[in-house]
Amino acid sequence: MTVKARVYTDATGVYTELPVLMAPTGVLEPLLDYFLHRSHDRSLMWMIKLTRSLRIFLEYMQTNPAERDTYQLFQNFAQRLYTGTFDRSTGIDPSGLCWAPRSPKDAAQIITNLTDFFDWLGNMRPEVAKVNPRYEGGAFDRQIDAAAYQYRRNKAFLGHTWAQNAPSETGHRIRSRRLPKVEKGEPPAFPEERFEELLLNGFNAGGRRDYRGMLITLLLHGAGFRESEPFHLYIQDVFPAPSSPDQAKVLIHHPSYGFGPTDWRDEGGRPRKVTRAQYLAHQFGLVPRTDLLDRRHAGWKGGTHDGPYYKQAYWFLPEYGKWFQQLWRRYLEQVARIERDHPFAFINLSREPIGAMYTLAQYNKAHAAACKRIGLTVNKALGTTPHGHRHAYGRRLQNAGVEKALIRRFMHHSSLESQEVYTRTNTSEAFAALESAAQRLRDTYPGPFSKSNILLADIELND
Numbered sequence: 001m002t003v004k005a006r007v008y009t010d011a012t013g014v015y016t017e018l019p020v021l022m023a024p025t026g027v028l029e030p031l032l033d034y035f036l037h038r039s040h041d042r043s044l045m046w047m048i049k050l051t052r053s054l055r056i057f058l059e060y061m062q063t064n065p066a067e068r069d070t071y072q073l074f075q076n077f078a079q080r081l082y083t084g085t086f087d088r089s090t091g092i093d094p095s096g097l098c099w100a101p102r103s104p105k106d107a108a109q110i111i112t113n114l115t116d117f118f119d120w121l122g123n124m125r126p127e128v129a130k131v132n133p134r135y136e137g138g139a140f141d142r143q144i145d146a147a148a149y150q151y152r153r154n155k156a157f158l159g160h161t162w163a164q165n166a167p168s169e170t171g172h173r174i175r176s177r178r179l180p181k182v183e184k185g186e187p188p189a190f191p192e193e194r195f196e197e198l199l200l201n202g203f204n205a206g207g208r209r210d211y212r213g214m215l216i217t218l219l220l221h222g223a224g225f226r227e228s229e230p231f232h233l234y235i236q237d238v239f240p241a242p243s244s245p246d247q248a249k250v251l252i253h254h255p256s257y258g259f260g261p262t263d264w265r266d267e268g269g270r271p272r273k274v275t276r277a278q279y280l281a282h283q284f285g286l287v288p289r290t291d292l293l294d295r296r297h298a299g300w301k302g303g304t305h306d307g308p309y310y311k312q313a314y315w316f317l318p319e320y321g322k323w324f325q326q327l328w329r330r331y332l333e334q335v336a337r338i339e340r341d342h343p344f345a346f347i348n349l350s351r352e353p354i355g356a357m358y359t360l361a362q363y364n365k366a367h368a369a370a371c372k373r374i375g376l377t378v379n380k381a382l383g384t385t386p387h388g389h390r391h392a393y394g395r396r397l398q399n400a401g402v403e404k405a406l407i408r409r410f411m412h413h414s415s416l417e418s419q420e421v422y423t424r425t426n427t428s429e430a431f432a433a434l435e436s437a438a439q440r441l442r443d444t445y446p447g448p449f450s451k452s453n454i455l456l457a458d459i460e461l462n463d
Contacts (some may be wrong), residue, residue: 002051004293007032017293019044019051023058030121037120043299044290053113063095067210070131074114078176094318108176187422188383189391194376199323202370211331212346212358213366215324220386222320223313224393225252226410227386228360231298232289233345235335237310238328242368246320250327251324254309255288255300261343284342295359303412314410317396 001022006015018035021028031054035047060077067073084101085093093099102110118131190198199217203210219230232255241249251261253276260279262271280286289298306312315321338355340347346358367386368378378383383391390411397407408416425433 002048002055007036009036017287017291019047019293021051021055021058023293028054031117034117034120036333044293044299049109050113050117053110054117056110059097061349063097071133074131078107078111081110100368104176117352127324137405156302186393188380188385188388189395190383190388191376192392192396194374195392198370198376202374203366205369205373209330209367210370211327211334212349213363213370215325215331216326216346216363217367217370217386217389218320218324219250219313220389221279221392222315222317222324223250224316224390225313226299226310226390227363228299228301229311231344231346231358231360231363234343235332235345236263236343237345240325241321244318244321245246246325247315247318248306248313248325249321250313250324251307251310252313253311254305255290255298257309259308280343286342289344289357295361296357298360302414303418304409304414305412306409311412314411316393316400391422 002019003022005018005020005027007018008015009019016036016039018032018039020035021031031051034050039047057074057077060080061073064073064076067076079101080097080099082104085095085097085099087093115132199214201383203213203217216230219225219233220227229252232252233252237251238248238255241247256275256277258276260274260276264272264274264283276283277288280288289296290300303311311320313324315324334349335345335347338347338349340355342357344357346363348354348356348358348362351362353362364386371378371384376382378384380387382388394407394411397410402410404416406417407413411418411422
């Protein structure tokens with residue numbers, strides 16, 4: 001089973017909270033070592049997914065104790081992810097696993113997670129590398145792998161430090177199945193024409209406005225932040241913009257590396273320049289929300305920062321920044337009367353414990369209720385979940401003719417390609433482009449196309 005653990009690595013009393021896998025013999029130490037090795041650059045969600053993948057693999061191993069060949073064991077395991085474990089003719093699974101076939105995406109993710117883990121572990125225990133060994137492959141395999149290597153090398157920030165050519169052993173013997181390429185679905189952007197109604201009427205229950213929910217939604221829709229990022233905001237991170245005092249300037253700092261507020265002073269009364277991780281630890285006895293393993297957890301995907309280390313809100317439309325400033329003042333009137341044992345801006349106002357950190361799960365629930373109040377169906381494909389606001393922000397910038405380089409900056413992406421999922425053309429726009437192109441063709445070559453109505457009329461007459 002998977003449990004939450006506090007891991008002490010020395011005698012200082014400092015601990016790290018991690019998910020660990022408990023086997024009948026105790027904690028699975030190789031996985032714990034792997035997490036400690038990668039905890040500085042991988043998210044909690046990645047750890048949870050890898051723990052799940054390894055638990056599934058261990059369950060399969062227990063039901064197949066006779067298979068001693070680790071490579072064959074992993075190969076069979078990968079196949080069962082796609083096929084399930086039930087006998088097709090009898091509908092019975094003698095192993096007792098009772099697995100239904102997994103989606104190709106889920107199966108591929110499990111195989112990739114385990115392969116990366118075994119690669120790392122194989123550096124210390126050579127026998128582990130035999131689970132999914134690398135191989136040189138045939139000529140075609142080497143060409144594909146070499147092309148993929150060069151692509152990654154060209155895109156990497158420090159790609160110039162990589163070797164010119166891919167290593168000879170470039171492939172793994174067991175790979176996930178390749179699926180046909182398909183166009184992505186409709187970009188799930190929140191409907192622009194309903195946004196003002198959502199703020200005014202959606203976040204209004206029984207005549208009482210939810211300023212907190214309105215502010216978070218404005219950060220997503222009007223400035224394009226990811227849904228978890230506002231939960232790292234401090235009160236001190238919002239102030240009037242110097243160039244436009246009626247508009248809010250919002251800086252959301254990195255949860256660990258961003259500089260802490262200046263209210264922490266040394267023994268001489270001088271402000272101390274510390275990171276947010278240091279500030280949380282010394283002032284409140286807390287760790288950044290990215291490191292919490294409970295409901296208070298909030299992720300941080302990364303991307304490009306505007307300064308060391310924060311992301312600035314680029315309001316579009318600028319009116320959204322003015323709305324935020326007005327709502328922020330109303331919200332501060334509520335917060336000022338409540339004691340807090342943390343510095344985070346968004347807190348519980350009426351739900352126990354009062355003053356505790358407001359959570360992402362609470363906001364998702366409040367946002368869904370706001371959508372339902374104005375008659376919207378809550379569905380990711382319709383753009384009516386919180387992430388749909390970030391899509392709406394990216395599409396709004398594209399429709400206004402903003403250059404891609406600037407969209408990348410405003411959305412804090414690391415590369416130009418990252419924004420494509422937010423700005424790709426939807427089906428209605430694609431049909432509109434076809435109709436416009438057809439009309440241009442008719443205007444340029446009126447002869448061949450002017451007879452189309454006559455032809456249709458003749459067909460109907462003969463029928």
